[in-house]
Amino acid sequence: xxNLNLSKYGQHSIRFKLVTASIVVQVAILSLLVxxxxxxxxxxxxxxxxxxxxxxxxxxxxxVAGPLLQEDMATLGEILGQVTSEHNLRYIAIFNANNSxxxxxxxxxxSRNDNPxxxxxxxxxxxxxxxxxxxxxxxxxxxxxxxxGHLELxxxxxxxxxxxxxxxxxxxxxxAAGIILSILLLTFLAVTITRNLLKLTDxxxxxxxxxxPVDVIINAKDEVGGLALAFNKMAxxxxxxxxxxxxxxRATQASDARYKRLVENLSSEYFFYSxxxxxxxxxxxxxxxxxxxxxxxxxxxxxxTYLTDNPVNNNLTFREDCHQSGExxxxxxxxxxxxxxxxxxxxxxxxxVIDDNGKMTGMEGIAHDITAHLQEADELRxxxxxxxxxxxxxxxxxxSINNELESFCYxxxxxxxxxxxxxNGFSNALLEDYTDVLDETGKNYLTRITLGTQRMSSxxxxxxxxxxxxxxxxxxxxxxxxxxxxxxxxxxxxxxPNRSVNITLEEDLCAMGDKNLLTIALSNLIGNxxxxxxxCDNATINIDSVMEGDTRIFSISDNGAGFDSNYIDKIFxxxxxxxxxxxxxxxxxxxxxxxxxxxxHQGKIWARATVDEGASFxxxxxxxxxxxx
Numbered sequence: 001x002x003n004l005n006l007s008k009y010g011q012h013s014i015r016f017k018l019v020t021a022s023i024v025v026q027v028a029i030l031s032l033l034v035x036x037x038x039x040x041x042x043x044x045x046x047x048x049x050x051x052x053x054x055x056x057x058x059x060x061x062x063x064v065a066g067p068l069l070q071e072d073m074a075t076l077g078e079i080l081g082q083v084t085s086e087h088n089l090r091y092i093a094i095f096n097a098n099n100s101x102x103x104x105x106x107x108x109x110x111s112r113n114d115n116p117x118x119x120x121x122x123x124x125x126x127x128x129x130x131x132x133x134x135x136x137x138x139x140x141x142x143x144x145x146x147x148x149g150h151l152e153l154x155x156x157x158x159x160x161x162x163x164x165x166x167x168x169x170x171x172x173x174x175x176a177a178g179i180i181l182s183i184l185l186l187t188f189l190a191v192t193i194t195r196n197l198l199k200l201t202d203x204x205x206x207x208x209x210x211x212x213p214v215d216v217i218i219n220a221k222d223e224v225g226g227l228a229l230a231f232n233k234m235a236x237x238x239x240x241x242x243x244x245x246x247x248x249x250r251a252t253q254a255s256d257a258r259y260k261r262l263v264e265n266l267s268s269e270y271f272f273y274s275x276x277x278x279x280x281x282x283x284x285x286x287x288x289x290x291x292x293x294x295x296x297x298x299x300x301x302x303x304x305t306y307l308t309d310n311p312v313n314n315n316l317t318f319r320e321d322c323h324q325s326g327e328x329x330x331x332x333x334x335x336x337x338x339x340x341x342x343x344x345x346x347x348x349x350x351x352x353v354i355d356d357n358g359k360m361t362g363m364e365g366i367a368h369d370i371t372a373h374l375q376e377a378d379e380l381r382x383x384x385x386x387x388x389x390x391x392x393x394x395x396x397x398x399x400s401i402n403n404e405l406e407s408f409c410y411x412x413x414x415x416x417x418x419x420x421x422x423x424n425g426f427s428n429a430l431l432e433d434y435t436d437v438l439d440e441t442g443k444n445y446l447t448r449i450t451l452g453t454q455r456m457s458s459x460x461x462x463x464x465x466x467x468x469x470x471x472x473x474x475x476x477x478x479x480x481x482x483x484x485x486x487x488x489x490x491x492x493x494x495x496x497p498n499r500s501v502n503i504t505l506e507e508d509l510c511a512m513g514d515k516n517l518l519t520i521a522l523s524n525l526i527g528n529x530x531x532x533x534x535x536c537d538n539a540t541i542n543i544d545s546v547m548e549g550d551t552r553i554f555s556i557s558d559n560g561a562g563f564d565s566n567y568i569d570k571i572f573x574x575x576x577x578x579x580x581x582x583x584x585x586x587x588x589x590x591x592x593x594x595x596x597x598x599x600x601h602q603g604k605i606w607a608r609a610t611v612d613e614g615a616s617f618x619x620x621x622x623x624x625x626x627x628x629x
């Protein structure tokens with residue numbers, strides 16, 4: 001066996017497979033890395049050139065617009081000459097508004113002059129044209145958004161193409177060197193590893209019954225060395241096999257004894273049993289006395305007479321099918337008479353007993369007295385049925401009350417709007433028809449009456465909306481709060497274009513909730529921040545979130561008017577205003593609406609504020625499921 005070597009295994013040897021697989025992997029990885037680095041470097045060169053062009057064009061446009069409008073040929077000539085020399089342009093020309101050539105510098109390419117110029121990206125130009133093809137651009141010259149001419153230029157791309165070719169050549173050289181070094185290193189490692197494996201193979205081949213195993217001496221501290229140590233330990237254990245078999249037999253006898261003690265000392269609700277394939281019981285544990293009151297001998301002699309006439313025992317017919325197939329049957333329930341005459345319900349689990357030839361010789365099982373559990377389940381079911389009836393009755397009553405409340409709200413709002421419209425109409429009529437008769441005080445009174453009726457009408461609308469939010473049927477789904485906030489901010493800026501507010505908005509503020517209700521809540525919170533920063537010179541609003549444990553806390557803060565923190569418990573109550581209506585308009589219902597929306601989302605909302613230093617509102621949304629509610 002000492003002559004064992006790699007020639008015996010050929011291409012099937014571990015050494016050959018290891019070297020081959022490693023070389024293939026290294027070639028693939030290095031090729032991909034070099035290709036990717038070359039591609040990135042080429043794209044970086046082209047992007048730098050494109051950025052330079054994009055920065056230069058606006059400056060050039062601004063430089064030639066005035067002289068072109070004044071038809072100052074001398075100034076345009078100086079500018080074009082300087083641009084041509086500084087930016088390495090082949091050709092540059094200016095056309096007037098009639099698309100006639102006005103001035104040009106450099107040598108135009110040999111392509112047809114009537115070919116339209118397509119302003120394609122530089123990278124696309126280099127990829128789709130032959131090397132050395134100049135890059136052409138044509139851009140309008142504008143003053144005050146009016147086109148007064150066009151600027152046409154050609155850029156020599158030969159230097160960029162040469163740089164890209166040089167990068168590719170360097171990448172190929174680096175890849176080739178890396179592959180050669182990898183092959184040499186991997187070959188050395190494979191030879192070193194497989195040399196020790198061959199020693200281990202010789203030692204395994206020398207194993208035979210009745211001979212003393214030879215220790216394998218491998219000084220390597222790697223996995224192969226560990227394998228050699230494991231082999232030496234395994235060989236030593238082979239000599240102790242007979243002793244271990246005796247110990248296993250003794251352990252089995254002890255286990256059987258423990259099993260017997262366990263069976264004989266079951267709780268008062270369980271007992272073990274065994275019967276043959278004909279259903280004849282030949283063993284039952286002593287705990288049968290605790291469960292059914294019978295002794296072991298009494299039960300084994302008369303078990304058939306203890307079965308009740310309960311229809312549940314029809315399941316016993318299934319036992320014959322299990323005897324035929326030898327499969328374990330699922331748990332089932334049977335009914336037995338207790339010795340005192342009461343009925344007992346037993347849950348039974350059975351398993352087939354299979355001999356060494358694969359033939360079923362009987363069944364073993366365990367029976368559990370579940371009589372008390374079934375009675376408790378029946379009582380619980382009755383309570384649940386009664387509770388469902390009660391809940392249905394209460395739900396019907398609440399729906400009826402809600403419908404009546406909604407009808408009442410609409411009736412009250414209609415009855416209140418009619419006199420308000422009358423007051424508002426007559427006040428406006430007096431202002432229009434008797435403006436010459438009324439003095440300034442009278443006009444002021446009528447104006448205040450009109451404003452009061454309008455505020456009352458707005459207050460009625462807010463109360464109706466607050467009532468609808470309470471009864472609104474939510475549709476829970478993933479909601480992007482950032483997108484909602486962007487739309488609200490866009491509307492606020494459109495309504496007050498003269499205001500300058502610095503707004504910081506965190507991206508991807510996502511939560512589970514009803515989109516319509518959360519839009520209402522964010523509109524009120526962001527609208528308040530916008531309103532109360534109205535008198536700030538450097539108004540700032542921040543919308544972000546933080547994680548505390550598993551809970552995400554959303555925050556909207558500003559540096560506006562703020563409020564007295566002593567009244568912080570009142571801000572979510574209806575009609576509780578902390579500022580004068582002349583300073584900041586409102587009805588005092590917005591934060592109440594926000595509080596109800598957050599509460600319906602099983603969340604919390606709180607505030608912090610300081611007078612003239614701003615306020616911050618924080619809230620959580622804890623709804624997780626996706627159901628309508």
